Amino acid sequence: MDSMIIPFIMLLIITVVLILERTYNEKKIVDIYEDKFLQWKKHATLNNKEKNCKQLVGLVFLENEKLTIDVLDKKAEDRLQKKQYTLKMKN
Known part of the structure; x- marks a missing residue:
């Protein structure tokens, strides 16, 4: 019995x-990806058309x-006086 305890x-x-090493590495990886996501949000261009x-x-x-x-x-009055407009005919 003593031989199996060690x-x-x-x-x-x-x-x-x-188990402890796995949780440490998981937290480290999550932190790295959160930092990368924040950097991506800073440098990403939004296409607001x-x-x-x-x-x-x-x-x-x-x-x-x-x-x-x-x-x-x-502003429209100035454009009318400068004759900057187009006419569209709709039937």
């Missing part, structure tokens, strides 16, 4: 050491065979 204790010690939406800047009325434009935005 190998059993050795196996128990080896098992405990291997802004959509060009139509914006209401004025109203066009036909009164007594004459076109009247009511401008709601000052």
Whole structure:
């Protein structure tokens, strides 16, 4: 019986050491990947494409065979005075 106690204790010690080493290495690997993920988030470029939406800047009325434009935005008024606009016909 005494002859089996020493190998059993050795196996128990080896098992405990291997379990502790595994948990240590797992934590180390998780920390490395978390650091890499944080670095990736810093250096990653986000592809935020802004959509060009139509914006209401004025109203066009036909009164007594004459076109009247009511401008709601000052920037649009400058463009109208500089004749920077296009006409689109919709049926």
